[in-house]
């Protein structure tokens with residue numbers, strides 16, 4: 383039954399109404415038609431309140447194919463410049479995201495996959511041979527295994543749907559045409575950690591699986607979502623191992639102001655997000671080296687107690703090779719079967735000189751954002767060290 387039939391049925395079933403009642407009913411119909419809320423019948427235009435968050439209806443995790451002329455190494459990557467010429471505010475800063483824009487292939491594809499593979503296999507040249515980066519980047523718990531399997535299926539199908547020129551299902555295998563490697567379609571007999579390694583070889587994004595843990599509800603923040611699995615290869619200033627199997631508030635522990643300003647809204651948000659809904663947020667920071675995985679620098683909380691952050695001198699810094707702008711494009715969704723939350727992190731890392739070449743508008747906005755950092759966040763980001771030199775560098779035309 384459509385909406386008009388619905389209204390007619392309501393009218394015909396009320397024989398004893400007087401003129402006034404009919405008038406009110408007529409007005410109600412007109413108004414409800416305008417507002418697209420039918421009185422009965424079709425649900426086409428009604429989105430149940432609980433499936434609607436931030437204005438986005440539930441959708442499947444299925445993108446449409448990109449333009450067939452797309453070439454992965456030709457189109458320029460996203461410009462991830464999420465800073466404002468304004469005072470920094472610690473907020474969730476999330477926006478809705480179309481499923482189409484979730485996972486991306488950009489010209490950095492092979493480079494990022496190669497870096498990530500070396501980190502998870504303990505053979506990245508940036509780190510000492512005896513440093514175990516694998517145990518700090520690949521994570522599995524028993525309870526996360528169904529979600530890892532589900533995520534693998536979703537991702538491989540997503541890549542086939544969105545990039546059919548590069549990803550194909552051939553018999554019982556997925557074929558990645560960029561790396562010319564194959565991966566199983568049926569993952570039921572493959573170990574979860576191997577599936578994570580496969581994902582490292584296919585997507586640039588890191589991903590974190592979060593689940594509730596009913597066995598730990600009695601612990602501090604034990605009713606929150608816990609970091610239960612995933613690939614965290616491009617950590618920016620902390621060792622992911624220290625955050626593994628911990629609730630969201632613990633994961634965010636050193637961030638000044640988190641407990642007062644973010645904790646409640648984050649937990650509420652995580653509890654409300656529905657499968658098929660996607661949100662995104664981006665951050666930015668600066669580092670004085672080109673490394674992707676950083677567990678002991680970048681952030682102020684790694685420094686010894688009493689350490690005073692001294693401003694670096696501009697003459698000491700190389701803005702083409704050493705000082706890098708770093709931005710993470712983070713996306714969050716909920717998996718339909720396991721109910722796990724998945725947080726994907728795409729890392730943009732480029733020499734600051736490249737950002738400067740974007741021109742005056744971007745430079746001025748970035749200068750304003752650095753000046754707008756409150757003291758505690760500035761210390762946390764180590765901006766007391768790099769800030770003055772970076773501002774000076776960006777100010778010179």
Ligand code: HEM
Nearest residue numbers: 472473474475476590609618620633634637663665714725
């Ligand atoms: C909608 C979800 C989330 C929001 C709104 C959020 C918000 C934030 C904010 C505001 C910060 C401070 C620095 C920045 O602006 O990035 C931060 C840092 C951090 N977040 Fe989240 N977060 C979310 C999800 C997660 C998840 C799922 C994890 C996973 C384990 C995570 C791990 C971290 C870590 C380790 C840091 C500290 C590192 C850094 O400052 O770069 N976050 N987050």
